[in-house]
Amino acid sequence: MSDTIASSSGQLATLRVHAADNVRVALKDLPAGTRVVDDGRELRLTEPVRHKHKFSLADLATGDAVIMYGVTVGRATCPIPAGTAISVANTEHSTASTTPQARRGQWHAPDVTAFAGATFEGFHRPDGKVGTANVWLVVPLVFCENRNIEVLRQCVADALGEDPYRDYKRMARELLHGKRDEAREIAAVERLFPNVDGVRFLSHTLGCGGTDDDAQALCQLLAGYICHPNVAGATVLSLGCQKAQIEMLKAAVAERDPQGLRPVHYLEQQASTSEEALIREALTTIFDGLAVADRIERTPAPLSALTLGVECGGSDGFSGLSANPLVGAVVDRLVALGGSGMLSEFPELCGVEHELMVRCRDDSVAERFRALMEAYQRHAAQVGADFSMNPSPGNIRDGLITDAMKSAGAAKKGGDSPVVDVLDYTEPQSRAGLSLLCTPGNDVESTTALAGSGANLILFTTGLGTPTGNPITPVLKIASNSELAARMADVIDFDAGPIIRGEASIDELAERLLQLCIDTASGRYRPHAVRLAQYDFIPWKRGVSL
Structure with a gap:
C-alpha cells in the first residue's frame, strides 16, 4: 500500500x-x-x-x-x-479473456524478521499437533440427544461454578424482583481444572431423516472436532436407531487418529437402563476426562504449529479495503514463518477463480479447485440457485462494480501466498501453507467447517458486527471500521479502521494483529467470543446452503 x-x-x-x-x-x-x-x-x-x-x-x-x-x-x-x-x-466483469496477474512460483514473502524464532504457549498432543486451547467435548450423534446435551451442560456448569451466563441470570432476577437476590446469588468457585479451558457442548439438527451422504458428512465433521488439537477428548451421546451410527463415527475418528490416542467415550441411550443412568455415566466420563486433560500444561511451540482459518460476515464497503487485506497480510506472514492458513466460502471466490488457480502450487491442485467449484455450482443449480455473476445494486452503490471486484475483496483474506492444497468439506488440513476449503458462504456453517478441518485459531472480519464464535477454536473479530469497533467493543477484538483513515499501513497493523494471534494462541488473551460463550456450531447440509 x-x-x-x-x-x-x-x-x-x-x-x-x-x-x-x-x-x-x-x-x-x-x-x-x-x-x-x-x-x-x-x-x-x-x-x-x-x-x-x-x-x-x-x-x-x-x-x-x-x-x-x-x-x-x-x-x-x-x-x-x-x-x-x-x-x-x-x-x-471479465476474467476469462484476461491474463491472470499472479504467476506460479513468483510469490514474494513478506519480511518476518521481527518474528524470527517466535513461539506460542500451546497444548502438545500425542499425535504431534498443538492446541491453542484445551477443552473436553460433548457431542450428540443425532438431534434426539440435544435435550440430554443441554441437561449435561447445565449440570457441568453448576458443578464447576463456571456458568458463562451468571451475570445475565443475576440481571434477570434483579429485573423480576426489583433488587439483588442475595439468597440465590451464584458464587464463582476456584477453578478445579486450571489447565482446562472448559467443556464444550455441541448440538445440531442432523443425524437422522436425511441421506446417507448427510450422515457420513456429519460423522466426518464430528470426527474433525473430536480429533482437533484443541480437544483433549470427547463424550458422544447416541440414541441408537438413528442413521448416523456410532460405528460410522468410530470409523471417521480412526481415519484421523489411527493409533487411538484421543480418549472418546460412546454412550447409547437405547442400551442404557434409564435416562438417569445415561446422565450419570456421561457426567463420569466428563469429570474423569477433565482430570486427565488438566495434566497437560502449555509449553512453547513454533508458529509453524498454527493454522489460521479466515472468515468474513456482516461485511460493509470497507471490509475489502481494510480488514480483509489486513487478515491476508497476517496469513502471508504466518505462511512465511512455516505456518498455515485456510480460506473458505467458495461462493465468495466466484469471479477470481483464475487468479487462485495460477497461485496453486501445481496443476493437480489447480484441477482439484476447478472440479470442486464446478461441483458446488451444480449442487446449487439442483436447488434452483446459482453463483450470481452480477453484483447487487447495493454492492454497486458501495463501489463494488463487478463480481470479481467483490470476490477479490473477500479472497484477499487469504493473502498472496501459493495455494498448497484444496480441501473438500470436512477434509483435514495436512500441508503447511495456504489451503482452500470448500464451504458455503453462510458465516457459521463456514466457521464450523474451518474448525472441523483443523484451524486452531480463526480470524473473522466484519463491517457491521456479528457475535459469531466457535465451540473449540478461539475466534478473533476484526472490525473494518473504527465506528463499529467502538460501538460493539464487547464483541470486536481488533480495529482495522486506522487503515482507511490513513493513520496506519496494512503492514504495521499486520504485525500487531499477528502478535495478538500469538497472545491468543498462548492463552494470554481471551477473545470476546470466548468470554461471551459464543459457541456456534452449524453443520452444512450440502446442496442446500450457499
Missing part, C-alpha cells in the same frame, strides 16, 4: 490496496480536481468520485484490465483517462 496519498485539503483521502493496482479507492467523497499523489506521481480527478468507489491511476484503453487487490477485477469497455471514476458505464 502506498503511503504518499494526498488530497486538495491535505488529508489522506485515498487508498491503493496493492502495489500492482491501477486504481485507487476514495475514502470520502472527492470533488473533481482533487489532487492525488501516488508513488510520487501526481494526478487530478477528472470528475467527482464517491467514497468507497475507485478511480484509474493511468489511462486505460478499451479492453485493458482493471486491477485491484493485485488481481484482474474487470475490463475497460471504453477509454478511461487517469483520474476517472470506475463505474458500470466504463467497466464490465
Whole structure:
C-alpha cells in the first residue's frame, strides 16, 4: 500500500490496496480536481468520485484490465483517462479473456524478521499437533440427544461454578424482583481444572431423516472436532436407531487418529437402563476426562504449529479495503514463518477463480479447485440457485462494480501466498501453507467447517458486527471500521479502521494483529467470543446452503 496519498485539503483521502493496482479507492467523497499523489506521481480527478468507489491511476484503453487487490477485477469497455471514476458505464466483469496477474512460483514473502524464532504457549498432543486451547467435548450423534446435551451442560456448569451466563441470570432476577437476590446469588468457585479451558457442548439438527451422504458428512465433521488439537477428548451421546451410527463415527475418528490416542467415550441411550443412568455415566466420563486433560500444561511451540482459518460476515464497503487485506497480510506472514492458513466460502471466490488457480502450487491442485467449484455450482443449480455473476445494486452503490471486484475483496483474506492444497468439506488440513476449503458462504456453517478441518485459531472480519464464535477454536473479530469497533467493543477484538483513515499501513497493523494471534494462541488473551460463550456450531447440509 502506498503511503504518499494526498488530497486538495491535505488529508489522506485515498487508498491503493496493492502495489500492482491501477486504481485507487476514495475514502470520502472527492470533488473533481482533487489532487492525488501516488508513488510520487501526481494526478487530478477528472470528475467527482464517491467514497468507497475507485478511480484509474493511468489511462486505460478499451479492453485493458482493471486491477485491484493485485488481481484482474474487470475490463475497460471504453477509454478511461487517469483520474476517472470506475463505474458500470466504463467497466464490465471479465476474467476469462484476461491474463491472470499472479504467476506460479513468483510469490514474494513478506519480511518476518521481527518474528524470527517466535513461539506460542500451546497444548502438545500425542499425535504431534498443538492446541491453542484445551477443552473436553460433548457431542450428540443425532438431534434426539440435544435435550440430554443441554441437561449435561447445565449440570457441568453448576458443578464447576463456571456458568458463562451468571451475570445475565443475576440481571434477570434483579429485573423480576426489583433488587439483588442475595439468597440465590451464584458464587464463582476456584477453578478445579486450571489447565482446562472448559467443556464444550455441541448440538445440531442432523443425524437422522436425511441421506446417507448427510450422515457420513456429519460423522466426518464430528470426527474433525473430536480429533482437533484443541480437544483433549470427547463424550458422544447416541440414541441408537438413528442413521448416523456410532460405528460410522468410530470409523471417521480412526481415519484421523489411527493409533487411538484421543480418549472418546460412546454412550447409547437405547442400551442404557434409564435416562438417569445415561446422565450419570456421561457426567463420569466428563469429570474423569477433565482430570486427565488438566495434566497437560502449555509449553512453547513454533508458529509453524498454527493454522489460521479466515472468515468474513456482516461485511460493509470497507471490509475489502481494510480488514480483509489486513487478515491476508497476517496469513502471508504466518505462511512465511512455516505456518498455515485456510480460506473458505467458495461462493465468495466466484469471479477470481483464475487468479487462485495460477497461485496453486501445481496443476493437480489447480484441477482439484476447478472440479470442486464446478461441483458446488451444480449442487446449487439442483436447488434452483446459482453463483450470481452480477453484483447487487447495493454492492454497486458501495463501489463494488463487478463480481470479481467483490470476490477479490473477500479472497484477499487469504493473502498472496501459493495455494498448497484444496480441501473438500470436512477434509483435514495436512500441508503447511495456504489451503482452500470448500464451504458455503453462510458465516457459521463456514466457521464450523474451518474448525472441523483443523484451524486452531480463526480470524473473522466484519463491517457491521456479528457475535459469531466457535465451540473449540478461539475466534478473533476484526472490525473494518473504527465506528463499529467502538460501538460493539464487547464483541470486536481488533480495529482495522486506522487503515482507511490513513493513520496506519496494512503492514504495521499486520504485525500487531499477528502478535495478538500469538497472545491468543498462548492463552494470554481471551477473545470476546470466548468470554461471551459464543459457541456456534452449524453443520452444512450440502446442496442446500450457499
